[in-house]
Amino acid sequence: MSFRGYEAVIGIEVHVQLKTASKMFCADATEFEAGDNENTSPVSVGMPGTLPVVNKKAIEFSIKTGLALGCEIRKKSVFARKNYFYPDLPKGYQISQFDLPLCENGKISFKVDGVEKTISITRAHMEEDAGKSNHSGEYTLINLNRAGMPLLEIVSGPDMRTPAEAAEYGRTIRQIVRYLDVCDGNLEEGSMRCDCNVSVMKEGSTKFGTKVEIKNINSFRFVEKAVEFEIDRQIDLVERGEKILQETRLWDPDKNKTFSMRTKEDAQDYRYFPDPDLLPVTVTDAMIAKFRSELPELPLARAKRFVSAHGLPEYDALVLTSEKELADFYEATTKVCNNHKASSNWIMTELLRELNQANKEISQSPITPEMLGRLIGFIDEGKISGKIAKAVFAEMWVSGKDPDTVIKEKNLVQISDAGAVEKIIDEVLAANAQQVADYRGGRTKLFGFFVGAVMKASKGQANPDVVNKVLLEKLKG
């Protein structure tokens, strides 16, 4: 895609905080709500003489994520020390992986504006998080609750070309780690962080421009905006004949712009070396096979199955698979009623609308898949009309009662018995003698008026098909 005759090159680093109960190298708890420095111990504050011990679950989550991203899993990966000084890094180094990361050479696919796009995953490596600094100007306060939290850093190839692709890539990574249940994907709380590397080059060029890293982006909408802003800013610089500095910039969501945090002129020198306190992470084929067998069906594959096996429109399939719980809900519903399209429609229009309005997650829905499936079944059996079903649905949402109970309590069963319908029709015709005469005189457009009157008289419970049929007969005279 061309931006004023330039092409943008975007690569993304995503830090995924793994959903373990304890930290990467010690047993401190990981919960977000803890008081200041409450989740710390001699290991996480970097006391001399302490030793790190690897969290088994963090390895499992990392391998599963690597597999889901189509990566090769290295049988023997190595933890390395990344050395730099900062007060929230108590040891003076971060334990990370450098030249021998756990996962490499993967790829993921997703759709952008209906077109499938594949982005390479260069690597995914394990590391520990740093603590949190709070700067006041006169001093800095340090909370080490986050120090040592297990992270998986997922690095994409420089494969994205538009802001929309960058945002969709981020959403896809989030969707995958949430499907795997290895990260809650909360950008605002920082359990997932997105850094974008952006450069521009003249269209047709193969030589990338100087890249700028953008940090502090806490939503995918902002990923799109920040990348868009950065592309424009860089093109402006190049057009004016100025040099693009290799630097880290922060996104300011209020001002809708990026600003410089630090230049990388004297290239950082982290002096990586293998951490002598930790043995290499050795992974067996059996472990990989076991984790692979435990992987859930991934979003895009599931969406494709909903299209091919259930006959759903692609749009429906993509919406329903956006979250694992939603896709599970849909599958459970359609299993009950065996009506794929109706299940999809009810979930996408009625249920999602109610959930959005109530600001609830699908897991908090008072209507279960069983209840919704039965409701759809009742419509298909002709027990209730689609219109009544909406009223039943509303009542189910409020009361949490199953559809059988709601229909019984509110006496909403559809009147399909021809005799009963005939009786209502007779009354309606008797009360509207003039219109009947007009209809028989040729004003057949009045048919709709009669249908409406009958439905109204039956409080919406008359079966519309039966009404139509009997009414036609009766009006013939």
Added chain:
Amino acid sequence: MIDPKTIAHIAKLARLEVSAEEASRYSGDLSKALGYFEQISKVDTQGVEPLVTPSEMQPFWREDEAKREFTAEEMTANAPEKMGNLFKVPPVV
């Protein structure tokens, strides 16, 4: 060759204050020490995999169980300065 400029760079990375006079002294000392180690690079390592650790044992991994064995007060007790249970350090930005 470890010249005084390299010494200044290393000192900066290590957050050490090194005077010009010290830098030139360390430059000689370090060059000598490194020269000594350079003998190792003469060994023919053709076809030898880089060694990460000499101990080829199964790593020990911990079960994912959270424990709270220390209070925030204890963990910040040695801090030269603190505010509440937070470490207080000179301003960094």
